[in-house]
Amino acid sequence: MKLCYYPGCTLKDKTTNLDQTTIAAADELGIELVELPNWTCCGATYPLTEEKIANLVPQIRILYNVMVEGDNRVTTTCAFCYSTLKRANRAILNDPIKRKRINAYLKDDKRIPEYDKETVYNFKDYNGEVKVVHFLEVLRDDVGFENLSLKLKKNLEGLKVAPYYGCKLLRPPEEMEFDDPENPRIMEDFLESLGCEVIDYPFKTDCCGSYLSLSAPDAATRASHLILNSAVKNGADLVALTCPLCYYNLDRRQEDIGNRFMDFSPIPVLFFTQLLAIALGVEDEILGLDQHYIDPSPLLREKKLVT
Amino acid sequence: MRAEISTKNIRSEFVQRVEELSGQDLLACYQCGKCSAGCPIVEEMDIIPNQAIRLAQLGLEDEVLNSKTIWLCASCFMCFSRCPKGVDFSKIAEALRMIAMGTEIEHYGPQQVPWEIAAEAPQQALVSAFRKFSL
Numbered sequence: 031m032k033l034c035y036y037p038g039c040t041l042k043d044k045t046t047n048l049d050q051t052t053i054a055a056a057d058e059l060g061i062e063l064v065e066l067p068n069w070t071c072c073g074a075t076y077p078l079t080e081e082k083i084a085n086l087v088p089q090i091r092i093l094y095n096v097m098v099e100g101d102n103r104v105t106t107t108c109a110f111c112y113s114t115l116k117r118a119n120r121a122i123l124n125d126p127i128k129r130k131r132i133n134a135y136l137k138d139d140k141r142i143p144e145y146d147k148e149t150v151y152n153f154k155d156y157n158g159e160v161k162v163v164h165f166l167e168v169l170r171d172d173v174g175f176e177n178l179s180l181k182l183k184k185n186l187e188g189l190k191v192a193p194y195y196g197c198k199l200l201r202p203p204e205e206m207e208f209d210d211p212e213n214p215r216i217m218e219d220f221l222e223s224l225g226c227e228v229i230d231y232p233f234k235t236d237c238c239g240s241y242l243s244l245s246a247p248d249a250a251t252r253a254s255h256l257i258l259n260s261a262v263k264n265g266a267d268l269v270a271l272t273c274p275l276c277y278y279n280l281d282r283r284q285e286d287i288g289n290r291f292m293d294f295s296p297i298p299v300l301f302f303t304q305l306l307a308i309a310l311g312v313e314d315e316i317l318g319l320d321q322h323y324i325d326p327s328p329l330l331r332e333k334k335l336v337t
Numbered sequence: 338m339r340a341e342i343s344t345k346n347i348r349s350e351f352v353q354r355v356e357e358l359s360g361q362d363l364l365a366c367y368q369c370g371k372c373s374a375g376c377p378i379v380e381e382m383d384i385i386p387n388q389a390i391r392l393a394q395l396g397l398e399d400e401v402l403n404s405k406t407i408w409l410c411a412s413c414f415m416c417f418s419r420c421p422k423g424v425d426f427s428k429i430a431e432a433l434r435m436i437a438m439g440t441e442i443e444h445y446g447p448q449q450v451p452w453e454i455a456a457e458a459p460q461q462a463l464v465s466a467f468r469k470f471s472l
């Protein structure tokens with residue numbers, strides 16, 4: 031199966047481990063992820079005021095290009111990309127004024143001389159034709175978790191994993207329609223299909239502090255500590271997540287957390303696709319385990335999952 | 338805090354502008370406090386989310402625009418997701434930030450990011466922070 035893939039900016043620079051394990055794991059499952067040609071930044075956060083219509087153009091430009099490539103679905107792993115693409119698509123579907131204005135901007139794009147003349151004349155309005163799916167949804171709905179567990183080369187039995195959702199995947203629930211916002215299951219079901227022991231803890235849907243990591247780092251440190259400490263106290267060996275910004279806050283910020291909260295014991299943080307890649311027997315070099323602040327290798331070696 | 342409660346403030350242009358920008362009906366909020374109870378950043382805020390909404394309802398423009406709270410919202414949508422009245426405080430906070438920035442363009446921009454942090458922070462954090470805190 032071929033599937034159009036939108037990696038997003040962070041995956042091509044700071045978290046290449048997320049990009050590479052996604053592609054390699056999909057490949058093992060017989061899914062060829064075809065990267066959208068000439069993609070641009072999605073704008074990261076969804077604009078929250080009615081007047082910022084121009085801030086919806088980056089998302090819709092991406093979805094328009096997916097449509098032009100002849101695809102009706104696009105998948106991504108970054109929770110920010112997923113959220114902003116999905117919400118913008120919903121705005122296009124439900125709001126005729128936004129639809130009209132954004133299409134006018136897109137049409138303007140095509141007048142730039144560098145662009146291929148053909149596309150200028152063949153411009154067709156984008157009306158929300160493309161479906162945005164998270165890679166976890168592909169695993170659940172296309173591959174199927176039961177089927178997935180039959181394809182494992184290594185069982186992750188004995189690994190105690192705390193799933194972390196964060197904010198963007200689940201909320202606002204009416205727009206994301208991803209899972210139950212208070213009691214989600216998709217990560218748990220995924221981890222169980224790999225053989226992991228799932229650790230439940232109260233802060234899995236709380237926010238890590240997000241972009242306040244830059245403008246108010248102390249707030250992000252405290253919020254991240256609350257989440258990690260709860261996972262540790264409930265017996266987790268590691269935390270699994272999908273978002274590169276959550277990863278930055280929960281992994282890199284453990285230095286600040288350690289300085290501020292003396293009783294804190296560090297815990298490795300991995301992308302769900304790294305665990306998937308390990309279970310599917312992807313070579314260790316592709317896992318990108320050297321990119322972590324808290325090195326997960328000793329734990330994974332002890333469990334005989336990597337060499 | 339002393340504040341003047343008057344119909345002049347409550348029906349001010351400021352209140353209308355907040356409602357227009359945010360798309361939210363301010364008076365729908367009945368001050369139950371559920372938004373603040375679930376907010377992960379509430380400890381760092383000077384006034385809590387439902388207080389910010391109350392000030393906006395009453396048209397107390399300076400009080401709400403000078404609060405730290407509007408710059409501390411992480412847009413995690415916990416408040417909105419739990420609000421029994423469907424009020425989206427993250428949208429109200431964004432509207433208030435836009436009004437507070439006025440013509441000043443930038444509250445937090447590239448100049449404020451230390452070089453070591455800019456070098457290691459994920460792109461999405463930089464883009465998001467600039468989108469939220471500059472015009």
Ligand code: SF4
Nearest residue numbers: 366368369370372420
């Ligand atoms: S949860 Fe909703 S109704 Fe309750 S105080 Fe917050 S905004 Fe107002």
Ligand code: SF4
Nearest residue numbers: 376410411413414416
């Ligand atoms: S969206 Fe903002 S105010 Fe609401 S819970 Fe999250 S950080 Fe708090």
